[in-house]
Amino acid sequence: MRDTKYRIETLCLYDYRGVEEHLSAMAAQGWRLEKAGNTLWKYRRAEPSSLRYAVTYHDGASQFNPGPTQGQQSLEELCAAAGWQKVCDWFQAQIFSTDDPTAVPLETDEALRLENIHRSMRKNFLPSSIILLSICLLMSSSFLYSLISGKIFRLFESNAHLFSGTMFLLVAVLEIYTLFHYYRWRKNSRRSLADGGSCVPLGPGYRCLNRAMLVLAAILAFLYLLLELYGGGRGRALFFLLYISLLVLLVFLVRRTTALLRRLKASKNVNIAGTLIVDVILAFALTGGLAYGIIRSGWFLGDGREETYEYQGKEWDVSPRDDLPLTLAELTGEDYAHVRRRVFNQGSFFLPQRTYYEAALSGSSSSVWLDYTIWEPKFPRLQEAVLEEFLKTAGYSGPRYGAAYCYIPESPDPWGADAAYRRHIDGAPLNTWLLSWPGRVIVVSLKEPPSEMQQSLLGVRLGPEV
């Protein structure tokens, strides 16, 4: 039987009643709080008892202090004289317990308690909530813009974008609610105090929402992994797991640094500076190292790792893959001695995107290439959004810097498509076409313009299966 257990607690810092009731209930079940982390709390097994817990606040408390401040020590001395033993700190909250049912409560003046809580909240909870909210709003701004403006192509262009945008937005909503919740609680408590009452109880609402958000975040992360695996993005799923593991390791190492500096009795400022330096170095070393490793290994450079050889200064496949919907040999009817094929699996569950690229060389002639990307929007509005994304430059009349690209409609008949557009640069046509069928959009680029027969073959092979 284990003597310790860890629990994820979703209590909020100013919910002193919630903390007291929860800890008393845990003690009645035979678990006593030993250490309170940010959300992970450690309990030790003990005889079930009717232990009373009480929370008071000390705005001078900090996890960076080398030990309890003189003020905290005086508070502990007073509490001990009244029969209360210190359990641990939880940021500015000071948690005490007693087995004496007659011990005088820690706080006997509700107005002072409210004032004290607000002082502590201003020290830590409120600034960190505002900073977190700002970061989340910044990180989700493009997601939010796409959502508000209806430009949903960007929203669905990748599972990662969809997942991270939703996550940042969720955290932003939680932080807005947290701030609103605190100020509403404070306002209601002040009103209650003016009427001769006490600080108002918080109720389980915030805790439930916090817990629901945690569960939702876990479900979203799981869904993201599933969608990536389903869409063939095993590399991205693995990258996500590795990235999360590195973040957890980073948090762990940063906390260990703070704890080590505390043990070494470093002053608060030295501890903050040391922790910050270690945090920045580790963040660069871990995430930067991961990014460097990925670039070096070519992790995301197409599916598979084909063996290659060099000819005429270019790389060619030893055994070219054969899973392309259409190859250059099939399109031109020629045999090529040297072939290089790549497949990029991107997009999201709602908008799968697969890019195929092939370059080929025959004899001493110059190389030819074929490049096509296929989108399969899962609903009609998304199909419109993909087309809008490519066609939006057509109606643009503002100032231009550099070359101006646009797609101009053409007859879709040779392709057997519903709509066809050719790409132009400053009025001159390029060998790139945008083709559309219900549930499928493709952009195809070739070195030479295709013949009518080739257009038809491209339409049949790359268009939807009939």
Added chain:
Amino acid sequence: MAREKFQTLTEPMFYILLSLRRECCGTDIMAQVAALTHGRVDLGPGTLYNLLDSFQKAGMIRETSVLGRKRSYLITSKGQEALETEYRRLLALTEDYKACMEGEDLS
């Protein structure tokens, strides 16, 4: 701010200042308040700590000695003034009460 805060004193504030006419530490104050009020006024250690801190910041008491975790305090002239003002306010309340009640008895 502090002046406004201590314009009138709550019962715990009044008894803490009263106890500090003579130098004493926090635990002595708790014992004295309990003895003076015969247990009528509850003074929690958290509340006492915060009040001592606020009084000290407002210059109404001063720290006289620190022995380990034990800190002793003594009232200042400013604190004494606040205590006397409160006493006169309470007296005025009592006088007003008496005047009203005696007036009712006569009629």
